[in-house]
Amino acid sequence: MTTANAGPGASGQAGGRPDMPAERRVPEPQEFVDMQASPEFQDLKRRLRRFVFPMAAFFLIWYISFVLLGAYAHDFMGTKVIGNINVGLLLGLAQFVTTFVITGIYVKFANRELDPRAAKIREELEGPIA
Template identity: 65%
Template sequence: MSTVEHPPGAPHTPTGAEFIEAQQSPQFQDLKRTLRRFVFPMTAFFLIWYAVYVLLGAFAHDFMAISVWGNINVGIILGLLQFVTTFLITGLYVRFANRDLDPKSEAIRNELESEVRP
């Protein structure tokens, strides 16, 4: 426990040692695993999707130039889908963070800030 006096009702300010202890806790390791379970596959998906778009633009000119409707071609549609994908991934991450990450991180924070530590 810290030797620093806190006003009544103020959260405990964790020490460096307490932060290191929290990082090594099973709860924090679970939080990291949960984050990685979403971030790594989603990052790989988006990078592959973007690379396919760039490679099609560089090497499949005829395919990208196929007219879909008026002056709208496959290249424009795929380019706009890059934006759609970005917003979709952002929305999925926000939902994932609210549902899976925030409760776990809040529990860790509450434990660190509590005056009485187990």
């Protein structure tokens, strides 16, 4: 077949996937450059960075603190809390919990703040979904 969308499961829609829109306008390269300079795109970038950079800094400090405590504060990390469970084990498990919590916070933030703005920008570039 010669079409770009042909393949296993091709259904006449983009990429042969039923969840993809049938067709969207393909913007010219200059339109992408212009959109990147637009106030809407700059606002989207600013909102993303205001969330990501502080959250990444918080997590890196938290992670590095855990590693440094493990390397240099053996007595503290080995302090028994309940039975054979010590502070080091609890802080290690807290790393996993923190990762999941940050992920959940980001998903809520993206759904509320980023995704609607990104969808609007995409619609401006490619037109409404056919």
